[in-house]
Amino acid sequence: MKVKLIFMFILISINLTVSACTGFTSSNRDIVLVGNNEDYTLECEPMVKIYPPDENCYGRILFCNKPYPYNNMPYIEFGGMNEHGLFFDSYYHPYLHPTNPESKPVYNGWYIPNCLKNCRSVEEALEEFCQWYHPMLDYNQILIVDRTGDSAIIEGDIVIRKDGDFQVCTNFLQSNPNLGGYPCWRYNTAVSMLDNMDQISAEYFTDICNATHSEGLYSYTIYSNVYDLVNGVVYLYYMHDFSTVKIFNLSEEMSLGANLYFMSDLFDNENICPNIPTTPIGPSTGKLNEEHIYLTSTIDSDKDKLFYLFDWGDGSNSGWIGPYNSGEECSSSHTWIEQGYYEVRVKVKDIYDEESEWSDPLSISMPKSVNEYNIWIFRLIQRFPILEFLY
Secondary structure, eight states: OOHHHHHHHHHHHHHHOOOEEEEEEEEEEEEEEEEEEEEEOOSSEEEEEEEEEOSSOOOOEEEOOOTTTTTTSEEEEEEEEETOOOOOEEEOOOOOOOOOTTOOOBBOOOHHHHHHOSSSSSHHHHHHHHHHHHGGSSEEEEEEEOOTTTTEEEEEEEEEOOOOEEEEEOOOTTTTTGSSSSSSSSHHHHHHHHHSSSSHHHHHHHHHHHHTBBOOOOHHHHHHHHTTTTEEEEEEEEEEEEEEEEEEEHHHHHHSSEEEEEEEHHTOOOOOOOOOOOOOOOOOOOOOSEEEEEOOOOOOOOOEEEEEEEOSSSBBBBBOOOOOOOOOOEEEEEEEOOOOEEEEEEEEEEOOOOOOOOOOOOEEEEOHHHHHHHHHHHHHHHOOTTHHHHH
């Protein structure tokens, strides 16, 4: 029971932060490709794991992340491929409670990564899958594909097999779209591009990943993959930069033994620190217990997304705000509760955590409230009546 609760906690935390992912597959003769966008929070550190084969398990490549914000949890295997060309990835969907009418044994854990250890095909994976009851599929559906071009989407108790030349999976239940998440522009875009595809290629699948990537506030395409299941090759793109690619040949990687790579290290291209932000723009004086708004902006030479941090000068700060585009104006507000003089300053960091120095400060004063100020003047006039004429 303890193991089950831990995994439920992990997967629920994933669902809170992953609001959009896209997977799609198509095949033609000897070509079987899968495209995938992993949309997640920017506060993460994804990694790639390589496992060579042994007497009990097939060799495989896995793409992993931690269930933010619970970074003390172990890494979770979000997707991957094994040496026999079997692929999987998971996609959030509206709540769906799987039933267990046949009283199958409960699978306490994350099922699909284990299939890569033991299965060669979609049929084998589904045969093993159907032996268990999987409560962890309350919020997660699975796309599985093999090197023959066979594919299926697992929605709780329901398995949707590929019908036609391609199959697409996003974040709604295709068996019951009314539960939410549909219509989905990413699904419609991928379907349209696959339907109008002249020739299947890794380059065209990269174009589909680009067309369906996400740059929302709470969901951001952290990495994208194009899998060549026949040749055992994976093309990896980071932070939806489709001009730079890391290519993994699984056979070559497995020959080097077990390994892991942090994606940020794989794509470390001498990132340039953002420019220091402008001095905050806003009122230099104001009333206590009232909200005051301040603005700033800066330029990032790499055109990376940016986060801003305001220091309010009273021991508090705004926390990191963003992401913003390079040059886009950022605003934040603060309320002071004590009379005094304060210096408001701001700094910025890019998506690779490269931080700038603090900006020049904006000096502000927060006098007492109007009522307190009037009482002070009244008492002063009582002591020095001549001030009444001046006041």
